[in-house]
Amino acid sequence: MKDIRIESDKGFFGQFGGRYSAEILRPVLLELEEAFCKYIKDKNFLNEFNDTLKNFVGRPTPLLFAENATRELGGANIYLKLEGLANTGAHKINNAIGQALLAKKMGKTRIIAETGAGQHGLATACACARLGLECEVFMGEVDIARQRPNVFWMELFGAKVTPVTSGTKTLKDAVNAALREWSERKMDTHYLLGSALGPYPFPDMVREFQSVIGRETREQFNEQKGGLPEVLIACVGGGSNSIGFFSEFLNENSVRMIGAEAGGKGDKPGENASRIAGPGTLGIVQGYKSLFLQDDEGQLLPTHSISAGLDYAGIGPQLAYLAQIGRVEFTSEKDSEVIEAFKFFAKTEGIIAALESSHALSSCIKIAKKIGKGKNIIVNISGRGDKDIFITASAMNDNKWFQFLKDEVKRHEQKNK
Amino acid sequence: MNKKTNDKIKEIKNSGRIGFMGHVIAGFPDFSSSLQAAMGICEGGSDFLEIQFPFSDPTADGPTIEGACYKALENGFKIKDGFKLIEELNKKSDTIILIMTYANIIFKYGIENFVEKSVDAGASGLIIPDVPIERDEGLNEIASKNRIDNILIATPGDSAERIRELSKAGSGFLYTVARRGITGKKSEFNKEAKEWFELVKNNSTLPIAVGFGIRTKEQIRQLKDYCDIAIMGSHLVNIINDACQNKKDIKNELKLTVENLLN
Numbered sequence: 001m002k003d004i005r006i007e008s009d010k011g012f013f014g015q016f017g018g019r020y021s022a023e024i025l026r027p028v029l030l031e032l033e034e035a036f037c038k039y040i041k042d043k044n045f046l047n048e049f050n051d052t053l054k055n056f057v058g059r060p061t062p063l064l065f066a067e068n069a070t071r072e073l074g075g076a077n078i079y080l081k082l083e084g085l086a087n088t089g090a091h092k093i094n095n096a097i098g099q100a101l102l103a104k105k106m107g108k109t110r111i112i113a114e115t116g117a118g119q120h121g122l123a124t125a126c127a128c129a130r131l132g133l134e135c136e137v138f139m140g141e142v143d144i145a146r147q148r149p150n151v152f153w154m155e156l157f158g159a160k161v162t163p164v165t166s167g168t169k170t171l172k173d174a175v176n177a178a179l180r181e182w183s184e185r186k187m188d189t190h191y192l193l194g195s196a197l198g199p200y201p202f203p204d205m206v207r208e209f210q211s212v213i214g215r216e217t218r219e220q221f222n223e224q225k226g227g228l229p230e231v232l233i234a235c236v237g238g239g240s241n242s243i244g245f246f247s248e249f250l251n252e253n254s255v256r257m258i259g260a261e262a263g264g265k266g267d268k269p270g271e272n273a274s275r276i277a278g279p280g281t282l283g284i285v286q287g288y289k290s291l292f293l294q295d296d297e298g299q300l301l302p303t304h305s306i307s308a309g310l311d312y313a314g315i316g317p318q319l320a321y322l323a324q325i326g327r328v329e330f331t332s333e334k335d336s337e338v339i340e341a342f343k344f345f346a347k348t349e350g351i352i353a354a355l356e357s358s359h360a361l362s363s364c365i366k367i368a369k370k371i372g373k374g375k376n377i378i379v380n381i382s383g384r385g386d387k388d389i390f391i392t393a394s395a396m397n398d399n400k401w402f403q404f405l406k407d408e409v410k411r412h413e414q415k416n417k
Numbered sequence: 418m419n420k421k422t423n424d425k426i427k428e429i430k431n432s433g434r435i436g437f438m439g440h441v442i443a444g445f446p447d448f449s450s451s452l453q454a455a456m457g458i459c460e461g462g463s464d465f466l467e468i469q470f471p472f473s474d475p476t477a478d479g480p481t482i483e484g485a486c487y488k489a490l491e492n493g494f495k496i497k498d499g500f501k502l503i504e505e506l507n508k509k510s511d512t513i514i515l516i517m518t519y520a521n522i523i524f525k526y527g528i529e530n531f532v533e534k535s536v537d538a539g540a541s542g543l544i545i546p547d548v549p550i551e552r553d554e555g556l557n558e559i560a561s562k563n564r565i566d567n568i569l570i571a572t573p574g575d576s577a578e579r580i581r582e583l584s585k586a587g588s589g590f591l592y593t594v595a596r597r598g599i600t601g602k603k604s605e606f607n608k609e610a611k612e613w614f615e616l617v618k619n620n621s622t623l624p625i626a627v628g629f630g631i632r633t634k635e636q637i638r639q640l641k642d643y644c645d646i647a648i649m650g651s652h653l654v655n656i657i658n659d660a661c662q663n664k665k666d667i668k669n670e671l672k673l674t675v676e677n678l679l680n
């Protein structure tokens with residue numbers, strides 16, 4: 001088999017990708033492309049990036065052999081890459097640090113970002129606090145309502161969190177808001193996009209900053225077990241943790257790769273966010289060509305997922321390409337299955353996975369037996385699930401938790417009387 | 418260049434005035450109101466009318482137009498309604514009609530098909546902000562084959578060379594954005610803006626239209642030194658919205674508004 005190219009070909013992965021931006025964004029995108037191409041090969045820049053990953057983010061994150069889960073499922077050996085143990089609790093910090101450092105090199109003083117689950121916003125706010133950059137995060141009103149803890153932390157880091165009240169009030173509208181703000185500001189602002197999508201050079205840049213996940217995994221697995229794993233599984237929102245996890249292995253033909261999308265509540269339009277495993281079709285939206293959940297007239301459809309981070313109508317162009325050539329397979333995991341997987345790994349391994357990452361765990365549970373004993377599956381736990389406590393407690397109908405919330409409000413009110 | 422547009426701009430230049438382009442969102446707030454609004458703008462004396470086909474993710478638009486697009490979509494706007502609107506207008510007015518929309522709308526429809534339908538309906542040009550000339554999906558060639566203008570957009574930050582490039586690749590006129598950012602906020606024609614208009618004027622080989630943030634007669638008068646056509650978008654959308662909310666005669670309101678601006 002011919003080698004798969006890791007970098008885009010002038011912004012394209014096959015027919016996907018590109019830079020379909022309004023004229024107003026062309027100068028900043030060209031400037032960004034030039035800076036990225038220069039610094040990604042610059043020794044000093046890479047040293048600074050790697051130092052920050054080590055001393056501030058806490059890399060390398062562990063690769064854990066999930067012995068108990070392996071035994072209970074009675075199939076392949078299961079390994080977990082624990083990105084949730086990175087500072088701020090998810091893989092998002094790798095990209096945030098990389099782009100924030102790059103922005104500083106470019107002389108930018110201000111960062112804007114979109115966020116869905118709040119994990120990318122949190123990581124960006126954290127990176128900005130550390131690196132002394134001004135930060136504004138756009139977040140859909142619906143997401144603010146379901147991910148309040150992350151809003152609290154972002155504000156603690158000194159970021160301004162701006163609610164987005166238009167459209168579906170979720171991630172895609174936060175991206176629109178950030179693009180609008182970027183076209184309005186002078187050249188002092190960098191838009192720190194959080195997933196491997198958007199106009200070129202973002203898909204290449206985000207993949208490069210996330211590829212540390214795959215490189216570490218390969219080394220750690222080789223050390224612990226020797227050789228290569230048979231299967232890799234990651235959840236897919238826009239695609240940053242998955243492409244960062246996969247890219248190191250793309251040209252290892254023996255390694256099977258699976259992307260888990262949000263199956264939501266059901267198969268009807270608006271009930272899920274499965275683009276590739278579902279009915280995504282080719283479109284040009286938010287600056288890139290890829291597969292989108294849209295109607296016959298090209299209007300994006302609303303999406304649903306129990307996890308805010310996977311609740312998005314498009315998918316990164318490189319993953320769309322890798323699906324098309326059959327290199328990466330896609331599955332769809334239902335909200336209810338995801339909660340079961342979440343509980344299973346908490347009980348067996350003491351791991352609280354993010355609901356996003358629990359999609360990958362759900363897929364792992366389904367195939368572990370089929371893959372079979374003696375084979376190895378590595379799941380990327382892209383983040384930890386502390387942030388989801390309000391959603392999981394509700395999904396698990398934990399009434400004691402909600403009584404606690406009521407009491408807590410009462411205590412607070414009494415204190416302020 | 419499309420013949421109607423060409424003749425019109427000649428006439429504007431010869432009479433020493435500045436041309437005017439109004440803007441409506443097809444289907445906002447519903448089909449018949451948008452037709453009434455469009456008729457009013459035409460009867461008020463608008464030379465051109467930009468009809469925006471709503472898209473779910475209009476990233477170049479501010480809250481006014483974005484909100485209007487969502488409203489139109491909520492009320493069931495379909496692309497065929499946009500074409501029907503143009504047909505109806507063409508029966509009653511000779512204002513030149515241009516379609517503005519986003520890449521995904523024409524891409525999903527099929528660019529060739531969309532262009533043909535636009536021509537059949539009687540549109541003279543297309544304005545698609547997120548189709549770059551470097552990768553235009555065949556739009557320029559298809560448009561030129563069908564004798565409809567592919568109107569390109571120049572924005573602050575573009576170099577002299579880029580302006581020449583855009584005016585060479587595009588046709589009809591060069592849609593020049595008055596300031597950075599998105600539609601909506603009022604533009605001040607300060608020193609920076611005037612330098613930008615000069616740069617466009619000195620480098621564009623096409624006629625020039627200026628838009629974004631234009632709300633007053635005074636602004637239109639000021640623009641006369643720099644361009645051939647003044648474009649008014651969000652301000653008219655606000656007036657349409659207001660007329661609907663207050664149950665006024667939409668057509669008459671818009672007609673009076675445009676008449677006032679032009680006299």
Ligand SMILES: Cc1ncc(COP(=O)(O)O)c(C=O)c1O
Pocket residue numbers: 090091092116117118119120194195196235236237238239240241242308309310354356357382383384
């Ligand atoms: C923990 C976690 N995993 C996964 C995702 C999905 O994004 P991506 O597909 O870019 O990794 C998010 C997004 O917010 C997230 O917070």
